[in-house]
Amino acid sequence: MKPLISVIIPNFNHAPYLKQRIDSVLSQTYDNLEVILLDDCSRDNSGEILSSYKNNAKVKKIIINENNSGSTFKQWEKGFELSCGEYIWIAESDDYCDAFFLERLVGQLSENGTVAIAYTSSHLVDAHNIFIKKVRGKGSFKYSGHEFIVQKMAYGNSIINASSAIFSRKALKQISQDYTAYKASGDYLFWIYLAEQGDVVYVRDAHNYFRQHNLKVSPGAVKSGLVFFETIKIFRYLKLHNYLKGLREHLAHGYYMWLITKVNFDNKVKKKEIIDMWKKECSCSYLNKYIFICMHSFEKLKEAIRFMF
Structure with a gap:
């Protein structure tokens, strides 16, 4: 039998994109799914759009909050509690996907009983579904959990969009819920x-299609500095659990020192505070940044050459 997939669609003020999001879920070629629609007290007409799906057989629950929860990750938890599926998909309300998304990923999970997460690449599109970046790629890679964290999560969150991934309920039951205390980087820790x-x-x-638009809240979390105050805790967690050792620790630290210089912060005093905070995390802080820049440039060059040939 096909495993049941619980699809959680948490929404806040994404009415312009909401119908396309929900329809792209309901039109999946993989059909054993339950859909949970959540709204966090939106100020637009999201509630009307969600309510229009109340008679759809695949829609299990529609919950519209009377008060805003203040956290995307608390909405995730609410969805988890309401869901019954063996696997879970957080289909964010401003994104969408092709009809084969679930079929492709569920195949990876069912073939490999040890898999906790399966995720796909994402095209970047704008508010009008026009491509910003179209991704080319074929095939798949399997990592042990430790390998994945060391290779793919050292320099920020490799799963850049929650909509691109499905994961095991069995794995979910084993993890701490302290990521819900984060405002911006809880998904990285999750x-x-x-x-x-x-x-x-x-x-x-x-x-998967990862939408970039002016209603997103993440750019504000970066400019305010909140992301850097949260990711430093995750950096410390990775060091404490031996995912970052030797050169990799210096490169990961260099990544953040480089990233800080690229942000147009709301407040210059805040920027200095963040730089001073991160400098204390690792020796040779400025050298780390330049080593990372060299490595990053080399990787970009290799990628360009590969596409040329």
């Missing part, structure tokens, strides 16, 4: 925790 419970499969084919 994927690390899940990867510690099993293998991770990355499908290079892009079946």
Whole structure:
């Protein structure tokens, strides 16, 4: 029998994209799914759009909050509690996918009983579904959880969009819920925790569409500095659990020192505070940044050459 997939669609003020999101879930070629629609007290007409799906056989629950929870990750937890599926998909309300998304990823999970997460590449699109970046890739890679964290999560969150991944309920039950205390980077810690419970499969084919638009809250979290105050805790967690050792620790630290210089912060005093905070995390802080820049440039060059030939 096909395993049941619980699809959680948490929404806040994404009415312009909501119908396309829900329809892309309901039109999946993989049909054993339950859909849970959540709204966190939106100020637009999201509630009307969600309510229009109340008679759809695949829609299990529609919950519209009277008060805003203040956290995307608390909404995730609510969805988890309401769901029954063996695997879970957080289909964010401003993204969408092709019809084969679930079929492709569920195949990876069912073939490999040890897999905690399976995720796909993502095309980047704008508010009008026009490509910003179209991803080319074929095949898949399987990592042990430890390998995935060391290789793919040292320099920020490799699963850049929650909509691109499905994961095991069994793995979910084993992890701490302290990621819900984060405002911006809880997903980064969430994927690390899940990867510690099993293998991770990355499908290079892009079946997900990650939307970039002016209603997103993440750019504000970066400019305010919140992301850097949260990710430093995750950096410390990775060091404490021996995922970052030797050169990799210096490169990961260099990545953040480089990233800080690229942000146009709301407040210059805040920027200095963040730089001073991160400098204390690792020796040779400025050298780390330049080593990372050299490595990053080399990787970009290799990628360009590969596409040329």
